[in-house]
Amino acid sequence: MEWLLPIQNLLGSAWLPIWTVVKIMLIVGPLMIGVAYLTLAERKVIGWMQSRIGPNRVGYFGLLQPLADGLKLLMKEIIIPSGSNKLLFVIAPIMVLMPALAAWAVIPFSAELVLTNVNAGLLYILAMTSLGVYGVIIAGWASNSKYAFLGCLRSAAQIVSYEIAMGFALVTVLMAAQSLNLGDIVRGQHGQYGMLNWYIIPLFPMFIVYLISGVAETNRAPFDVAEGESEIVAGFHVEYSGMGFALFFLGEYANMILIAFLTSIMFLGGWLSPVPFLPDSIVWMLAKVAFVLFLFLWFRATFPRYRYDQLMRLGWKVFIPVTLVWVVVVGAWMQTPYWLW
Amino acid sequence: MNFVDVVFYLFATITLLAGVGVVVARNPVHAALFLVLAFCSGAGIWMLLEAEFLAIALILVYVGAVMVLFLFVVMMLDVNLVQLREGFWRWFPFGALLAGLMVFEMIWVLGSSQTSELSKAVAHAPDYSNTKELGRLLYTHYVYPFELAAVILLVAMVAAIALTLRRRAGVKSQNISKQVKVKKADRLRIVSMKSEPKNQ
Numbered sequence: 001m002e003w004l005l006p007i008q009n010l011l012g013s014a015w016l017p018i019w020t021v022v023k024i025m026l027i028v029g030p031l032m033i034g035v036a037y038l039t040l041a042e043r044k045v046i047g048w049m050q051s052r053i054g055p056n057r058v059g060y061f062g063l064l065q066p067l068a069d070g071l072k073l074l075m076k077e078i079i080i081p082s083g084s085n086k087l088l089f090v091i092a093p094i095m096v097l098m099p100a101l102a103a104w105a106v107i108p109f110s111a112e113l114v115l116t117n118v119n120a121g122l123l124y125i126l127a128m129t130s131l132g133v134y135g136v137i138i139a140g141w142a143s144n145s146k147y148a149f150l151g152c153l154r155s156a157a158q159i160v161s162y163e164i165a166m167g168f169a170l171v172t173v174l175m176a177a178q179s180l181n182l183g184d185i186v187r188g189q190h191g192q193y194g195m196l197n198w199y200i201i202p203l204f205p206m207f208i209v210y211l212i213s214g215v216a217e218t219n220r221a222p223f224d225v226a227e228g229e230s231e232i233v234a235g236f237h238v239e240y241s242g243m244g245f246a247l248f249f250l251g252e253y254a255n256m257i258l259i260a261f262l263t264s265i266m267f268l269g270g271w272l273s274p275v276p277f278l279p280d281s282i283v284w285m286l287a288k289v290a291f292v293l294f295l296f297l298w299f300r301a302t303f304p305r306y307r308y309d310q311l312m313r314l315g316w317k318v319f320i321p322v323t324l325v326w327v328v329v330v331g332a333w334m335q336t337p338y339w340l341w
Numbered sequence: 342m343n344f345v346d347v348v349f350y351l352f353a354t355i356t357l358l359a360g361v362g363v364v365v366a367r368n369p370v371h372a373a374l375f376l377v378l379a380f381c382s383g384a385g386i387w388m389l390l391e392a393e394f395l396a397i398a399l400i401l402v403y404v405g406a407v408m409v410l411f412l413f414v415v416m417m418l419d420v421n422l423v424q425l426r427e428g429f430w431r432w433f434p435f436g437a438l439l440a441g442l443m444v445f446e447m448i449w450v451l452g453s454s455q456t457s458e459l460s461k462a463v464a465h466a467p468d469y470s471n472t473k474e475l476g477r478l479l480y481t482h483y484v485y486p487f488e489l490a491a492v493i494l495l496v497a498m499v500a501a502i503a504l505t506l507r508r509r510a511g512v513k514s515q516n517i518s519k520q521v522k523v524k525k526a527d528r529l530r531i532v533s534m535k536s537e538p539k540n541q
Contacts, residue, residue, distance in 0.1 A: 123397040133409055153413065156409055160406055160410065
């Protein structure tokens with residue numbers, strides 16, 4: 001970054017805040033573009049899986065469709081329902097998007113590319129993702145609508161339940177890596193055997209639990225009972241129009257991308273190359289993220305929606321016991337000479 | 342006043358205002374949300390003291406889990422405000438006395454010269470990990486108190502579940518493993534019938 005030195009000298013003490021803001025923009029900007037094109041990818045992929053074409057009218061290959069959708073939502077009137085709690089109704093979408101963006105501060109994109117390299121990175125991520133539920137609860141309550149309220153109660157119970165399984169799955173990762181620092185977790189998966197050094201090999205059951213809990217945590221199909229069109233119209237955001245709705249949408253997809261990044265970092269070796277003779281780079285990271293995101297879309301196109309009691313049963317009676325057992329297994333395994341990671 | 346002081350006073354003001362909000366808010370949901378705000382700014386103050394593990398654990402446990410369930414319950418309660426405020430002036434002297442006592446105690450403890458030294462954060466090297474240090478202490482020096490606390494919490498959890506578990510007669514519930522094991526032959530009976538001519 002030598003070429004930035006003259007600007008740094010020119011700005012003096014104002015340099016640090018300005019440079020930080022620029023770095024934040026460099027993360028949030030591509031993230032928003034990623035979200036926009038993830039929506040297009042979703043419609044295309046699901047379209048192909050169902051023998052349809054998907055959006056293909058706006059721009060070549062439908063590439064301008066996300067922009068058109070965004071513009072449409074921007075132009076729409078925001079309706080605040082009478083009898084709603086106005087302040088909370090307006091704050092709720094912001095409360096969904098804020099933690100979804102704040103969590104990106106500690107995500108390492110490659111060996112050098114990270115905004116803040118904190119030691120408690122994993123804890124920070126867990127704390128930020130657990131805040132996202134407030135937006136949903138407040139939206140459901142402030143809307144003064146039965147459907148929205150039912151959706152918010154379902155979502156709150158679901159997110160709180162699956163957070164436990166997710167947390168335990170991450171406990172095994174931090175046991176294996178012996179660090180909470182996301183960069184160190186990736187570096188712990190570095191070795192001479194490429195793919196075989198990744199934590200997905202010893203922690204495979206946890207990878208599955210984490211992936212499925214991630215789907216549930218982001219309220220995606222087949223766990224989208226919080227929205228459940230056929231049961232409660234559109235769940236917690238049924239009363240939102242225009243940009244309010246768009247912010248919920250952005251939050252949901254930003255969270256999806258975040259979970260995909262975390263899965264790649266924790267279990268799939270982050271920026272490390274899968275074979276030893278190729279160099280490590282951010283390209284691997286993006287490829288792994290794209291694969292996990294494809295899984296999200298695939299799930300949505302394939303599985304029917306879970307019933308609410310089945311969902312709770314899966315979280316509490318299947319995932320949490322499995323993770324607890326695996327924590328003990330990993331702990332015992334690490335004491336033996338057969339722990340190779 | 343340097344930057345850290347400014348941030349501290351900002352967080353402290355928000356914490357105090359949010360605390361007042363919890364007490365005076367007319368709507369119980371607003372009160373719970375004010376409590377969330379108080380927790381968040383409290384975590385900010387702890388972060389200033391370089392207690393990053395405690396700060397994040399406060400957000401994770403209290404804001405992320407406890408308060409969510411709290412809100413969950415408060416939203417579903419039908420709280421009658423008039424009934425709630427009935428005995429306000431009757432109990433006010435008692436409450437004021439308690440509050441005054443607490444303020445006095447806090448000033449006494451925090452204002453003395455012995456504790457003023459403790460309130461400053463100990464500077465550490467950049468690679469110092471608060472979480473690792475805490476873990477090391479908890480699992481070596483304080484391992485028995487820590488395990489005891491864990492057992493007490495477990496007992497409390499089992500007790501809470503046992504208290505709410507009521508075995509009533511005639512409750513209908515699904516046995517999912519039974520449902521999964523069902524074969525086609527258990528539910529479906531195929532009856533073969535001869536087709537009958539139309540005009541008999």
